[in-house]
Amino acid sequence: MSNKENSVGIGLANFWVALGFMTVAVLLGVYQVAERSGFFPSLESPTLYFASVSTHGVLMGFVLTTFFIMGFGYYTATTSLKMPIPGKGFAWFGFWLAIAGTLTAAVPLLTGNASVLYTMYPPLAAHPAFYIGATMLVVGSWFWCIEMIWMMLRWKKAHPGEAVPLVHFGNTANAIMWLWTTIGVGSEALFQLIPWSLGLLETIDVGLARTLFSWTLHAIVYFWLFPAYILLYTIMPKVIGGKLFSDEMGRIAFVMLLVFSVPIGFHHLYMDPFQEAGWKFLHMFGTFMVALPTLFTGFTVIASMEIAGRLRGGKGLFGWISALPWKEPVMVASGAAMLLLTFGGFGGIINASYSLNVMVHNTQWVTGHFHLIFGGTTVILYFAAAYHMFPRMLGRKLHSRSMAVVQLWLWFIGMLVLTLPWHVMGLLGQPRRISSAPYDDPLVQQWNIHEAAMIVGGVILFISTVMLLWNLYKTHSGPAQELQMEYAEAIHPAPRVPQLLNGFAFWNVVIGIYLIASYGYPIAQFFLNTTYGATPWGV
Amino acid sequence: MGDLTPEEEKQILESSPKGTLTLLVIFAIASTLGWLYMYFGMFLTHGPVN
Numbered sequence: 001m002s003n004k005e006n007s008v009g010i011g012l013a014n015f016w017v018a019l020g021f022m023t024v025a026v027l028l029g030v031y032q033v034a035e036r037s038g039f040f041p042s043l044e045s046p047t048l049y050f051a052s053v054s055t056h057g058v059l060m061g062f063v064l065t066t067f068f069i070m071g072f073g074y075y076t077a078t079t080s081l082k083m084p085i086p087g088k089g090f091a092w093f094g095f096w097l098a099i100a101g102t103l104t105a106a107v108p109l110l111t112g113n114a115s116v117l118y119t120m121y122p123p124l125a126a127h128p129a130f131y132i133g134a135t136m137l138v139v140g141s142w143f144w145c146i147e148m149i150w151m152m153l154r155w156k157k158a159h160p161g162e163a164v165p166l167v168h169f170g171n172t173a174n175a176i177m178w179l180w181t182t183i184g185v186g187s188e189a190l191f192q193l194i195p196w197s198l199g200l201l202e203t204i205d206v207g208l209a210r211t212l213f214s215w216t217l218h219a220i221v222y223f224w225l226f227p228a229y230i231l232l233y234t235i236m237p238k239v240i241g242g243k244l245f246s247d248e249m250g251r252i253a254f255v256m257l258l259v260f261s262v263p264i265g266f267h268h269l270y271m272d273p274f275q276e277a278g279w280k281f282l283h284m285f286g287t288f289m290v291a292l293p294t295l296f297t298g299f300t301v302i303a304s305m306e307i308a309g310r311l312r313g314g315k316g317l318f319g320w321i322s323a324l325p326w327k328e329p330v331m332v333a334s335g336a337a338m339l340l341l342t343f344g345g346f347g348g349i350i351n352a353s354y355s356l357n358v359m360v361h362n363t364q365w366v367t368g369h370f371h372l373i374f375g376g377t378t379v380i381l382y383f384a385a386a387y388h389m390f391p392r393m394l395g396r397k398l399h400s401r402s403m404a405v406v407q408l409w410l411w412f413i414g415m416l417v418l419t420l421p422w423h424v425m426g427l428l429g430q431p432r433r434i435s436s437a438p439y440d441d442p443l444v445q446q447w448n449i450h451e452a453a454m455i456v457g458g459v460i461l462f463i464s465t466v467m468l469l470w471n472l473y474k475t476h477s478g479p480a481q482e483l484q485m486e487y488a489e490a491i492h493p494a495p496r497v498p499q500l501l502n503g504f505a506f507w508n509v510v511i512g513i514y515l516i517a518s519y520g521y522p523i524a525q526f527f528l529n530t531t532y533g534a535t536p537w538g539v
Numbered sequence: 540m541g542d543l544t545p546e547e548e549k550q551i552l553e554s555s556p557k558g559t560l561t562l563l564v565i566f567a568i569a570s571t572l573g574w575l576y577m578y579f580g581m582f583l584t585h586g587p588v589n
Contacts, residue, residue, distance in 0.1 A: 243552065245556065295563075298563065298566075299556075299559060299560075299563060302556070302559040302562060302563070303556035303559040305559075306556045306558045306559050307551060307552065307556070310551045310554075311543065311548065311551055313542065317557060317558050317561055318558050318561075318562075320558055321558075342566060345570075346570055346573055346574075349570065349574060350574070350577055353574070353578075355578075355582065356574075356577060356578060356582050358582075359577075359581065359582045359585055427581065491552050491553075
């Protein structure tokens with residue numbers, strides 16, 4: 001069995017699980033925009049709506065992402081390192097554990113017993129099966145993390161002194177970041193939510209729980225984004241006929257993402273009372289720091305596009321843009337993702353600004369922001385990865401390249417039509433996470449045009465999803481075509497790089513110190529300070 | 540790409556990405572102006588929602 005074949009089965013299994021659950025989530029999304037618009041009274045049901053929102057969020061944010069990232073990691077690891085997955089049974093066990101966790105959590109979600117808005121923010125409480133299932137999903141993903149780290153160590157041992165291929169350097173950075181990231185929500189689930197939901201604890205400290213969840217809540221976004229960035233650095237330049245502007249810049253960006261993304265979660269707690277303003281202010285600076293690797297990525301990726309455009313004959317300051325291969329799905333998705341990242345990034349700067357956050361906190365603006373970053377930038381690049389990898393994994397021609405291009409443009413348009421009105425509605429005062437509003441109020445009447453737009457956006461996204469699934473499904477039975485999985489070369493290839501950009505031991509120490517500095521006292525205070533009437537030790 | 544001589548290709552690979560830098564400068568200016576508008580134009584003048 002070749003290295004490629006070694007990862008095809010587990011890669012495709014992960015991809016199809018991710019895409020299958022994503023389809024359910026998109027369907028629920030269409031229902032949600034119709035329900036909350038208030039235009040269809042027969043659809044209105046807060047109970048069903050909140051169950052649907054919770055399921056939609058969990059499927060998109062936890063299930064689609066985790067499985068897709070695992071599939072992407074396994075396939076890119078074997079094809080870039082040119083070595084098989086070690087301990088294949090170990091990897092499959094993690095996959096099946098994650099499946100079992102997803103199904104366990106799905107039962108209370110679909111029966112309305114886990115309508116906690118896809119979060120782990122008490123006092124909202126779910127059935128224990130939800131917390132146990134979610135924990136199993138996360139633990140299943142840890143098997144993938146261990147595999148990624150294991151493969152990097154084995155490769156380095158076999159290639160002493162050589163630079164780990166950038167693709168797998170990114171995969172491993174993401175795996176390590178995910179392990180650090182899940183400490184927060186894992187502790188919350190293990191010591192608070194599961195015992196509480198089982199009735200073993202009568203009360204829990206909501207402040208501690210929300211602080212622990214904030215540990216995970218922002219870094220998870222970078223867990224989602226990592227494969228998207230890896231594609232932009234290592235696959236896109238090759239596909240469009242160019243070279244990567246800088247291999248080292250990619251390594252620096254991945255290390256910065258790893259270090260900066262975890263200890264900044266308090267910008268999700270700006271309006272919560274149990275953390276002091278000073279800590280929030282410090283986390284605000286940390287949040288702005290994490291914009292740096294994204295800016296580095298923006299520069300390196302666009303510069304790589306510019307090189308490709310000029311090599312294809314593009315002239316002048318911007319003539320290279322039109323010279324790019326816009327009939328290539330990876331190019332379309334990359335261009336769309338960068339544009340959506342521009343809009344979403346701007347919204348993120350507003351959210352992260354401590355004072356400005358007051359204006360948009362818990363409004364529909366926030367929903368618009370994270371849909372742009374996740375549904376826009378991240379997921380559209382997942383689609384590009386699928387279009388690129390499925391033919392190579394299956395040894396078959398993509399069913400329809402033109403359909404793929406149309407599908408990606410539809411997704412891009414649908415996402416803008418859906419999310420830009422949400423930003424406006426947020427500024428007009430619409431709260432997020434509402435199922436309905438009194439639509440005769442003059443304030444609320446301002447929302448109507450935007451409510452109509454979001455339904456159109458939701459329908460466009462659903463049509464786009466159907467096209468994606470059909471195209472990938474038909475690729476399984478398409479004509480045979482042997483394609484190699486190739487990665488972009490840098491303009492100046494770096495066979496050897498400084499150890500700090502070729503391993504993570506030092507950076508793990510830095511993360512540990514940074515986490516203690518930013519979360520140490522804010523967590524310790526729940527155990528050190530006496531809160532009258534609360535249980536000792538805060539749990 | 541096939542129409543380029545090796546010298547032209549080398550020149551492109553070693554040139555500064557002027558278009559990229561210009562795009563990023565435009566983005567930085569637009570973001571700064573947007574932030575200032577959000578702060579001074581919307582936030583400070585916002586008042587309560589009623």
